[in-house]
Amino acid sequence: MPSPKPAAKPKKIEPPVIGAVSKKGPAPLPLVRGMRDILPAEWPYWQKLFREAERLAEEYGYERIETPAVEETALYVRGVGKATDIVEKEMYSFETMGGEKVSLRPEGTAGIGRAYIHHGMLNKPQPVKLWHWSPMFRHDRPQSGRYRQFWQFGLEVLGDKDPVLDAQTAFMAWRLLKAVGVESTIHINSIGTPENRTHYKNALTAYFRTKRHKLSEDDKKRLLKNPLRLLDSKDPGMDELKAEAPQIVDWLDEASKAHFMRVLEYLDEAGAAYQLDPYLVRGLDYYTQTVFEILPVVDTPESSTGSFAGGGRYDGLLELLGGRPTPACGMGMGLERVVARMRELEPDLGAVKTREVFVAQLGEQGRKKAFALFEDIRAAGIRVGECLSKDAIKAQMEMANKMGAKWAVIVGQKEVLDGTAIIRDMDAGTQETVDARKVVHELQRKLGKA
RNA sequence: GUGGCCAUGGUGUAGAGGCAACACAGCGGGUUGUGGUCCCGUUAUCACGGGUUCGAUUCCCGUUGGCCACCCCA
Secondary structure, three states, X not given: OOOOOOOOOOOOOOOOOOOXXXXXXXXXXXXXXXXXXXXXXXXXXXXXXXXXHHHHHHHOOOEEOOOOOEEEHHHHHXXXXXXXXXXXXXXXXXXXXXXXXXXXOOOOHHHHHHHHHHOOHHHOOXXXXXXXXXXXXXXXXXXXXEOOEEEEEEEEEEOOOOHHHHHHHHXXXXXXXXXXXXXXXXXXXXXXXXXXXXXXXXXXXXXXXXXXHHOOHHHHHHXXXXXXXXXXXXXXXXXXXXXXXXXXXXXXXXXXXXXHHHHHHHHHHHOOOEEEOOXXXXXXXXXXXXXXXXXXXXXXXXXXXXXXXXXXXXXXXXXXXXXOOOOEEEEEEEHHHHHHHHHHHOOXXXXXXXXXXXXXXXXXXXXHHHXXXXXXXXXXXXXXXXXXXXXXXXXXXXXXXXXXXXXXEEEOHHHHHHOEEEEEEOOOOEXXXXXXXXXXXXXXXXXXXX
């Protein structure tokens, strides 16, 4: 018989021990849930993506803006929408010591809208085109391609309602992905005006009520809570029900229809890969007219990460935030997802950095000389490596080899006294002694850079 | 918020109710100033807490974390 369990004592929860652990001293701290490090091996992809994004934005006349990661909670409640999932269950909200109710930004548009109003950007030539590259925070359950802190590249165009802008922001996102080798398709739809949407929602609800017996439990809930969501339900029986369902295009007013047609015409003209998706609706309240989402062409098993980017027009937002009625549109791109895809496509980009030359040293005199010599070689535009902190020449030669250096420059006690340095051919295993002052020139000659 | 799977050195893995194994990486060596091969040494309270047991890293429960899916989204 098992003996009666002793009452469980309330125990302090020790953080799990991860990584290199010292035997004494405090336990290492774990990573906060849903957070991740971007390690050196990943950095080349981020850099490539950032450079392309920056170049594209500038070429299209966008200016960079960075708004605070912390804003009044009310900004998002009003901007993104009180009833949205982002606000209802995914915000990092807290009260500061001073009693302010603030949130970590869950998306970029509301903050930029706030900045536009705050700084009176309506007095600038319209439209105002802004881009940003910043971390976002959502207290969502971590999953593939989904983190609680994630980076977004965003474009926002404020102060003009022309459909060419809707097309341009979608196109730019698509174009950026293409520039880093990622194939994608723009899935696009129009949800018209809020009035159009209300009418359509009613029609849709009416339709699905007649099919209620065929809906799954989840879908029945959606029918009550947010009927538009029924359209992207993954329930297998849904496809045939959807085929018969009313489509929002049929409920758009003439102006909205015309707007949407023009967006599509511009995309045709630009040669962007897009497809109409009559069932695309988006979760944020502020969208009007055009909505789009940019999806991978192939959903590989390694990265079933959902969409790369999403965006659309949000003509009502600025007014909601207390500004004058200001039409606007934009897009946000989830950079972790893009980087994940880039890594699959180009696994070698993060490979070890190679060096043309390695400077090795021996003894304190040699180290001093090598310190200066390294600087001279580097300044001459040669990719040169070193490990001045190491004493053993053997370890340094190993390193030179790993860095793929073709030439090693060796400076020891003897060379310092003679005013020379050894240049070793790492492939041939031969070496020669040269005048220390001529090392840089000699290397340039050997590398064909002189 | 809900569900499924999982948790062993720095990394990737093996293992079994009673010594924790292998590979790679790191560091140090193989006689005093020279790399790629080879050899040797060194690195784990087996996530945390509790239970069952003579004995648990292995079985059970809980916690935390991870992965995946749902909800939703980037």
